Amino acid sequence: MTLAYLTSSAFASQLINLCAAILLLLGFAMLAQRRVLSLINLFMMQGLVLCTSTLIVAITTHQPHLYWSAGLTFLLKVLALPYILHRLIRRLSVKWDIETLLNIPTTMLIGIFLVIIAFNVAQPISLLSGTITRATIGIALACVLLSFLMMITRSKAVPQVIAFLAMENALFFAATSATYGMPMVVELGIALDVLVGMVILAVFFFQIREQFDSLDIRHMEKVHEE
Amino acid sequence: MSELRLLDGILIAALGWLLIGAVGVVFPRRFTLISKILFPLGAAIGIVVALLALSAMMAAPETRQLPLGLPDLPFHLRVDALSAFFLFLLGATSAGISIYAAGYMRRSEGAQLGLQCLLYHAFLASMAFVMLADDGYAFMVAWETMALTSFFLVTAEHRHEEIRRAGYLYLLIAHVGAVGILLSFGVMAGSAGDYTFDAMRAFSRTGIWPTIAFLLALFGFGAKAGALPMHVWLPEAHPAAPSPVSAMMSGVMLKTAIYGLLRVSFDLLNAQLWWWGVLLLVIGLATALFGVIYAAIQTDMKRLLAYSSIENIGLILVGFGLTLVFKSFRLPALSALALTATLYHCLNHAFFKSLLFLSTGSVLHATGERNLGKLGGLIHAMPWVAWLALVGVLASAGLPPLNGFVSEWLLLQSFLFTSGLPHGYLNMLLPVVAAAIALIAALAGFAMVKFFGVIFLGQPREEKLGQAHDAGRLERIGLLWLASGCFLLGLVPHMIIALLDPVAQLLVGGGLGEVTPHGWWLLAPIHPDRASYSAAVFFGSLACFIPLVYWLVHRFLHGRFTRVPPWDCGFPLQTPRMQDTAEGFGQPIRRIFTSFLRRTREHPSPFDTAPRYRSIVEDPIWYAVYLPVARLVERATRLIAFLQQGRIAIYLMYSFVTLLVLLVLTRG
Known part of the structure; x- marks a missing residue:
């Protein structure tokens, strides 16, 4: 393997495809994972993969703002958010196994079905896109849908929030792969939103626990309007 | 060329209003600053706006883009004859109301004052922006600002449950109407997504879409104007609001709806189908009849005026509809006549109705009563208010030589030409409308006699009314300004009609031309052989005869009789409570039109020792x-x-x- 091949776009797109595959795998892993602590670790790994893939795109296409967003991703999604989540579950002492609304095998089957839909839907979009990463749009969409599914099937508040954050990761990946990322302003805005949203949700966790002595959101059904 | 154009001048004046409001809210507790400087300054700006608008009416249209609003969606402004006319109405009326409001404020209102000052001036500025807007976006922004500021002005005394309820009803209907206007603009903008009025003028003129746009606009603006059946907020919101605000809303804000409807149906949609006009005629007639009947039976003085506003809006809509009918049959001279009557009535109503609302404000401050049953005989305690209110009452009743007469006369004149319409049914039916208008005018006179008679004439019905004080100096100036407006508009109709000529040229493509063929004193809108009216001669003879009669009575009758207790019909005691009340005065009307009303009555039993009689008339x-x-x-x-x-x-x-x-x- 020559150095020329290592910096060529063909190699880069192979690497990005690898990243995409890992992301999808992580998506399924999160869907199947029962323990909150492992869930956070998976989320951190997802952030790391995302950061790597953004960096690869940045190096191959020489887009300066992608370096920034890779750095931002690393800071926020690999360091800050997992740290906050770890602290949170220690403070709330919620390390228990998660009960899901659907059992895990069924969820996985639905997940596979979603991936098929995502690939089918993404096909015309990737034909339109001219980026080196266009093959991964289907995977990115599949990750979005898988995170959404996870949000639906979990009954505890913390996993739901992790699912929400994972969905944001997938969206970010979709943006990078379809158009080399969103404008810097938008990215900064979203990053800030995620951070602020995390803080607000943390406050909510404490409130929910105060109110119901539990973080199980099924208790919230009691508060709906008669 | 002169760099400062008229449009810029009006814009700066409107910004000046906003600035005044901002100063007021920064110093909310400086009573003297707000009432003695800021409000009179606002009145001065009103006069400036009126003068600028007057010259803009004669000038060519001006346009300008403001670098405000959303990116790629700037505000477009434009002033042409139509908007200039309504700006003139706004400026001239608000000058009187602002100076009155300066005297109306009380130190006891505390920090509320600064907020009121901001809201009031933002309300004025937003109305000016409504007239200036030249795209749907700017129009809606100004329109909603107007609705919101007036909502907060109405609910100034929000601690009362019924005022909150009235405010909510007003806000609700205003927003439902705004949705109609928004959709109408959406239909006219089509799929191109260009919301400038220029693009809307180029809107395709075929198919059902213009009709849909017109009906949506009619719904939206009708809700703001108080046309049937969207009128319910008017009799609730007007009594709830402080008097200068009710005067502003009734006198000017209702006219913004008329302005919007004129803009949409003539300028943007170019008045295409005759049945639009007929629809407006029917709605206007129903509104006017409904309003005047309910005005005649009210017992709350501000509700009475609110219903009277509904009636006047109805008359304006009738004139509007007739203009549309004439225009769609391509009769420019006749539609110019009907349009002139409509716009003239808008101006007149702005003056006399705000005058009347302001005089109720003075009565309210002096007595604390809105209920007609507890007023009476106030002409002795408050001669200024009483005599100036009399001017408004006469104008509102449509008596010469005041302004109300001229516009109603012009409206009836334009109905006399409907026989020339090339449409069989319209030929037969429109004269009936003219007869109904005559009925409405008579009933309006009745309601006004009741208003004036029960409040100001007779004996005081309550003890405390003797201590009522007259309006202060600033209040008097405001009332005088509006009353002299009523006189002026009635005395120089030919000048006003000449002033309206550019508007008619713009909207219907024709004017009245020479209306005074025999010199300035004789007004003959069509031909001197058909009908003519001379306000000056009328006023002159009145000015001669009234002093003559007064002198004769004084000379030959006074001093020759002595006051003795009258034959008392067997009652040893006569109290002021035995006078004809508001209920009693309205009773014949209530009887005649009983099928229009929804009444609940409680009759006391003959053996009741503390009998109470209650009669509640509700809106069906x-x-x-x-x-x-x-x-x-x-x-x-x-x-x-x-x-x-x-x-x-x-x-x-x-x-x-x-x-x-x-x-x-x-x-x-």
């Missing part, structure tokens, strides 16, 4: 239209509430399934 439209709609909405929301299970997983499922379905659909 409230029961016929509003309550069924409210029930329908409630039932629909109950159905939708089924979706709300309270489980987050299910809510998420809704959006998930929607997302999937949309993705699959767009793929296919």
